[in-house]
Amino acid sequence: MLLRRIFAVILLLLAVVLLIGVGAIIGTTPVGARVLSSFGTPTPTPKPILTVQGTPPAIGAKAVYLLDADTGHTLVNVNGQQRLPMASTTKIMTALITLQSADLNQIVTIKQDAIDEVKKNQGSSAQLVVGDKIRLADLLYALMLPSGDDAAISIADTVAGSSAKFVDMMNQYAQRLHLTQTHYVNPDGLTYLTPQGKPDPNHYTSASDLAQLTRIAMNDPLFAQIAQLQEYKLAPTIDHHAYDWTTTDTLLSSYPGAVGVKTGFTPEAGYCLVFAGTSGGQHLIGVVLNDSATDPNVRFTDARKLLDWGFALPLRPPPPTPQP
Secondary structure, three states, X not given: OHHHHHHHHHHHHHHHHHHHHHHHHHHOOHHHHHHHHOOOOOOOOOOOEEOOOOOOOOOXXXXXXXXXXXXXXXXXXXXXXXXXXXXXXXXXXXXXXXXHHOOOOOEEEOOHHHHHHHHHHOOOOOOOOOOOEEEHHHHHHHHHOOOOHHHHHHHHHHXXXXXXXXXXXXXXXXXXXXXXXXXXXXXXXXXXXXXXXOEOOOOEEOHHHHHHHHHHHOOOHHHHHHHOXXXXXXXXXXXXXXXXXXXXXXXHHHOOOEEEEEEEEEOOOEEEEEEEEEEOOEEEEEEEEOOOOOOOOHHHHHHHHHHHHHHOOOEEOOOOOOOO
């Protein structure tokens, strides 16, 4: 009886060794490798994504764009490639270039040209004071929250030596990012007049380009932090006055999940807004350009409509990738 058991165990071990050897041989042959691969790890099920269904809400802006920031898929596109003035949403590019190319601990001395920019062009102001010495990182809050045109000029002078040289950097970076419908003439988005007294037509973007740029910018942790702040206080020191900057973006306080990004207005651009929100693990970025010429609140109402619609879209597996 004992001999039978021993003999059975020996036969079992031999069978196992034989199977392992055959598997190794098969795996080294082209046909065998294909056979074995067919029994390999199953193809993972694609992660469901927001899928367009139904009609988006009616928005009166000249251009409307809604982007799934997680996948890069376009959810709404109304005149998204049309070139339009974008006012202070320009400052998204100004901030991004500064974050990527400058020493944020550098001390900036506020000069008269920054103050003149606001006065000459009826711009928005961070109330900077000539002679104050402020860290470059702090000026990014002055740029983005109260939309300080004085901050934009101070930043441009510091990073590139002059506003003109900084604008060259902006346009070169737009080209590298393939933002083909974007061109800048200043770092703040204010209307500059031509010698004929007309608005310079060379400062423009598209809603699509602006959404793509914002998607890149929101991947920078400091930019994302600044974009969603509602207030930033800078305590006084021997080098500068006290500052208290509050955001112009009321969507941040009126829509749960809003995380930015930037307002804009000039008579030529109308009321503009780049917005971003998160809900249920999904992230959306939207743009409305020239949403109203008279009412600053329309853009925020429209942003809420678009975010609600986008987050309510069904999550479905993406369509299969076409095979070559």
